[in-house]
Amino acid sequence: MILSAALLAAAVSPASAIGQSGKPRVLVKAFLLKTDKTFDHATSWCDYDTICTLTVGDYDVGLRFFATGFTIDSSYRLRVAASRENAEPCCFFEDGHYETSVASGLPHAETLYYRTSSGLQAFGTFYIALEGLK
Numbered sequence: 001m002i003l004s005a006a007l008l009a010a011a012v013s014p015a016s017a018i019g020q021s022g023k024p025r026v027l028v029k030a031f032l033l034k035t036d037k038t039f040d041h042a043t044s045w046c047d048y049d050t051i052c053t054l055t056v057g058d059y060d061v062g063l064r065f066f067a068t069g070f071t072i073d074s075s076y077r078l079r080v081a082a083s084r085e086n087a088e089p090c091c092f093f094e095d096g097h098y099e100t101s102v103a104s105g106l107p108h109a110e111t112l113y114y115r116t117s118s119g120l121q122a123f124g125t126f127y128i129a130l131e132g133l134k
Contacts, residue, residue: 025046025047026045026046026052026105026133027043027044027133028044028045028054028063028129029043029128029130030043030054030126030127031126031128032056032059032124032126034088034123034124042056042061051063058082058083059082060083061080062077063076063079074104075104076130077100078099078102078128079100080112088123090112090113090123091113091114091126092120102128106129107127109127110126111124111125111126112126
């Protein structure tokens with residue numbers, strides 16, 4: 001998991017916030033490693049007071065912050081869903097729900113599943129890290 005978090009952190013390194021507005025923002029880094037060993041990744045800037053969405057391959061990722069004023073310890077809700085009809089079926093978390101709570105913006109990993117007639121089948125691992133810029 002540490003290696004995966006390092007890969008995620010290396011995907012984009014924000015040297016500065018040049019060109020950003022005066023409004024506080026957070027850098028979201030996301031990496032999806034599927035069970036077939038293929039992967040997709042993306043980065044995006046998000047405002048703290050909105051629902052943040054970004055596309056990672058064929059999947060839409062949504063984050064909803066619980067409180068305004070993001071800090072690295074802020075909690076948020078996370079959702080990953082197929083963005084196209086012909087994308088592989090996805091995405092439920094281990095508890096069978098399509099949305100989960102994440103306790104902080106620190107690097108985090110969640111196993112994703114899809115539903116089959118016999119239950120949940122592993123789809124891959126989703127890694128996410130948030131970086132607050134002041």
